[in-house]
Amino acid sequence: MRIALTGNPNSGKTTLFNAITGKIEHVGNWPGVTIAKKEGDIKKSLYRGKEIIRVVDLPGAYSISPFSSEESITRNFVLNEKPDVIINIVDTTNLSRSLFFTTQLLELGIPVVVALNKSDLLESRNIQINLDELSNRLGCPVVETSSTEGKGLAELLRAAADRSGDKQTAPFKSELFDLRDQESIEENDRERFVFVEKLVDEVENRAVASHKQTRQDAIDRIVANKVLGIPIFAAIIYVIFSLSQTYVGPLLADILVGWIDSLYEFAAGLLGSDLSPVLSSLFLDGIIGGVGAVMGFLPLIMVLFFLLALLEDSGYMARVAMVMDRYLKKVGLSGKSIIPMVIGTGCAIPGVMATRTIRDDRQRRTTAMLTPFMPCGAKLPIIALFAGVFFGDAAWVGTSMYFVAIGIIIVGALLVRKITRDSSSPAYFIMELPEYRLPSIKRALVSMFSRAKAFIVKAATIILVCNAAVHIMQTFNWSFQVVEEGMESTSILAGIAGPFALLFIPLGFGVWQLAAAAITGFIAKENVVGTLAVVYGITNFIDTEEFELISGAGDVATVMGLTSVAALAYLMFNLFTPPCFAAIGAMNAEMDSKKWLWAGIGFQFGVGYTVAYFVYQAGTLITTGSFGSGVIPGLVAILVFAAVIASLIRSKKQQSEKTIKEAV
Amino acid sequence: MLGNILLFLLVISIIGVAVAKIVSDNKKGVKCPGCPYSKAGGQNCSCPDFKE
Numbered sequence A: 001m002r003i004a005l006t007g008n009p010n011s012g013k014t015t016l017f018n019a020i021t022g023k024i025e026h027v028g029n030w031p032g033v034t035i036a037k038k039e040g041d042i043k044k045s046l047y048r049g050k051e052i053i054r055v056v057d058l059p060g061a062y063s064i065s066p067f068s069s070e071e072s073i074t075r076n077f078v079l080n081e082k083p084d085v086i087i088n089i090v091d092t093t094n095l096s097r098s099l100f101f102t103t104q105l106l107e108l109g110i111p112v113v114v115a116l117n118k119s120d121l122l123e124s125r126n127i128q129i130n131l132d133e134l135s136n137r138l139g140c141p142v143v144e145t146s147s148t149e150g151k152g153l154a155e156l157l158r159a160a161a162d163r164s165g166d167k168q169t170a171p172f173k174s175e176l177f178d179l180r181d182q183e184s185i186e187e188n189d190r191e192r193f194v195f196v197e198k199l200v201d202e203v204e205n206r207a208v209a210s211h212k213q214t215r216q217d218a219i220d221r222i223v224a225n226k227v228l229g230i231p232i233f234a235a236i237i238y239v240i241f242s243l244s245q246t247y248v249g250p251l252l253a254d255i256l257v258g259w260i261d262s263l264y265e266f267a268a269g270l271l272g273s274d275l276s277p278v279l280s281s282l283f284l285d286g287i288i289g290g291v292g293a294v295m296g297f298l299p300l301i302m303v304l305f306f307l308l309a310l311l312e313d314s315g316y317m318a319r320v321a322m323v324m325d326r327y328l329k330k331v332g333l334s335g336k337s338i339i340p341m342v343i344g345t346g347c348a349i350p351g352v353m354a355t356r357t358i359r360d361d362r363q364r365r366t367t368a369m370l371t372p373f374m375p376c377g378a379k380l381p382i383i384a385l386f387a388g389v390f391f392g393d394a395a396w397v398g399t400s401m402y403f404v405a406i407g408i409i410i411v412g413a414l415l416v417r418k419i420t421r422d423s424s425s426p427a428y429f430i431m432e433l434p435e436y437r438l439p440s441i442k443r444a445l446v447s448m449f450s451r452a453k454a455f456i457v458k459a460a461t462i463i464l465v466c467n468a469a470v471h472i473m474q475t476f477n478w479s480f481q482v483v484e485e486g487m488e489s490t491s492i493l494a495g496i497a498g499p500f501a502l503l504f505i506p507l508g509f510g511v512w513q514l515a516a517a518a519i520t521g522f523i524a525k526e527n528v529v530g531t532l533a534v535v536y537g538i539t540n541f542i543d544t545e546e547f548e549l550i551s552g553a554g555d556v557a558t559v560m561g562l563t564s565v566a567a568l569a570y571l572m573f574n575l576f577t578p579p580c581f582a583a584i585g586a587m588n589a590e591m592d593s594k595k596w597l598w599a600g601i602g603f604q605f606g607v608g609y610t611v612a613y614f615v616y617q618a619g620t621l622i623t624t625g626s627f628g629s630g631v632i633p634g635l636v637a638i639l640v641f642a643a644v645i646a647s648l649i650r651s652k653k654q655q656s657e658k659t660i661k662e663a664v
Numbered sequence B: 001m002l003g004n005i006l007l008f009l010l011v012i013s014i015i016g017v018a019v020a021k022i023v024s025d026n027k028k029g030v031k032c033p034g035c036p037y038s039k040a041g042g043q044n045c046s047c048p049d050f051k052e
Helices: A013-021 A069-080 A092-106 A119-125 A131-138 A153-163 A182-203 A215-223 A229-271 A277-295 A298-314 A316-330 A335-344 A348-357 A361-373 A377-391 A395-420 A441-475 A492-503 A512-520 A527-536 A553-560 A564-576 A581-591 A594-624 A631-663 B002-027
Strands: A002-007 A038-041 A054-057 A085-091 A112-117 A127-129 A142-144 A204-206
Touching (some): A002 A013, A013 A054, A013 A153, A092 A112, A092 A119, A092 A127, A092 A131, A112 A131, A112 A153, A119 A127, A131 A142, A131 A182, A142 A153, A182 A204, A215 A229, A215 A316, A229 A377, A277 A441, A277 A527, A277 B002, A298 A316, A298 A441, A335 A348, A335 A361, A348 A581, A361 A581, A361 A594, A377 A395, A377 A527, A377 A553, A377 A564, A395 A564, A395 A594, A441 A512, A441 B002, A492 A512, A512 A527, A527 A553, A564 A594, A581 A594
Parallel strands (some): A002 A054, A002 A085, A085 A112, A112 A142
Antiparallel strands (some): A038 A054
16 A cells, blocks of 8 residues: 655655654755655554555645646656555644645545644644544544654554545535636635635634744844844854864764774784785775774764754754845845755755756756755865864864855856856745754754764775775786885876876875875765875874874874865865766756756866865965965966856857847 | 685675675665765656756
8 A cells, every 4th residue: 555645845744754664864844855755664563454555755745736846746646646545744833824735635536634743832832723623624534643753643544544445525626727827726726725714714723923023033033134144154053063073073083983993903913914915904004994084084974964953953944045045046046046055065966956946947957066066974074184184173164165165156156147148037935934943852863873874884885995996006006016115106096196186286286195085086075085094094083092183183284295275275176176976967867968067067177176276376375475386387277267167158148149139 | 825815805805795785776776875865867856847
């Protein structure tokens, strides 16, 4: 039996889906988190029937007539795949809005069970709902649930299982009208609203105090203020980075790194000195050392993800979207563009996928191109490493990366708008602001462990294989002979990365080791840290002696031979050049245009190179009084990049002028 | 000698398991093991007709 979970955005569908299937799908206290359908089987503890029940979690929809792509997924599934039962999740605190969709679902003839979700909030809101009356009027069972507290779930599933095969009657039937006629549609919607309002009046009793400013309104006046909004966001991100990378994270990291060190020493002792040094080194430095160096950052990332999950659960992220909307709209992006960017802070892939909710092709493609600039979870170990080694764990490093990314996105959107000469007015961004709530520690822990698991799987697969490959390529030369100590520059790895290193001289990191790390970063960004560990023979970026992140910072920095300015340039290059291949695959799928994809990748390379160049050359000029090496060749490269953009803008301008003349 | 063979087998098996996991995930449509939503791709998008 197949049950579809449907309902308005942010009504708690995915939380309910996770509670009844035991899955850990991403949830957030803001609308639009779910962009694709997800399936799972119901837990045996909730339903003891013989039949296996498969549940399909669908993206939120306000209406069966699709307005956005998520709504079309819901509509297509319900209409074409005909589930046995529909569980309609209704936000009990917003009955009148939710029942509009319910009445449409009831017209389909598929048996419906209504879950009055968030019922735990009824008492505090002083709302009473007559369940029996509502059930009678709708012609389907109505069950009170609370997906966050696990209340009413077994009852809901029993009701759904019992309804399979039943016929469904509709309390409100739309009259036949012309779907191409906007007026007929609006007239039909008005009639439905009248029906729903009357129904709600009869079954709901609530204390209304709409004239009164609530505590939520008071908070929004400050955090969503057009002047204070961004400084508050910056302060929150700063606190999060301070806690995760300066205070709490390193304490936990030190313990884990101690274990990894012990494992390394245990393995080294077990192998002894009689075995082949090549094999021993591959096992110890390539596999244990390389993977261990990346894993050492796991606690820092876990703390960061935990804090971000708390922030997301509180309802604050929707306010960030609202604050950013006014800036994005000015540069020709859809207000909806901010959602993929917020999601992209976790991982660029779902961020890019979330762009499919944007209807306009140009805006969707531009957003898919710019979203990977936001520092994702995979880039955090690089930030943590460089902030620790070169900047004494300063929280401003991580915080500023987010704001540099926002700056790049705004400039990038402006350039794309000029290149495409798009004059269409940006779509209005309408987003329901969820109520603030005390974030759930349990949900944040679940989110944190789920992401930690993903990090470990990645470290044990892609990063392990890459580190082993890097180590082998560094051990052998092109004649497949073992390179002698101190002669690593003759290795296969140096041979491949060397030519790229030349391009990086104007950026301050023109050595093959750093070039190799940057290249492996395109497979997975965490590889930058793993490769640096392998090529420099550093197995531990976090000292076990002191409870402080990278207390041996001086040593690591010396081994890398970078100045602080060059280190910052290297960090920015890795952050703002194209994302990993998997994210590029997602860009390809969402852009649906090879021209846009290659232009996007070229733009990302150009931006990463330009930002790193200016950081290094300007920083070196300020700190030493003269430019760094390669200032002229680097400038030439950047001028070529600028010239390409300028010629694209000019050619588009000429093209549009020609079109106008022809039209005249 | 035996020690070297055992170590070689250990290294090969560790790398082999990792590669096998990557390949098996790839066959299931997962482009990047461990990445959330790593099945990103055109075939996973159920709304191609929607794009204007």
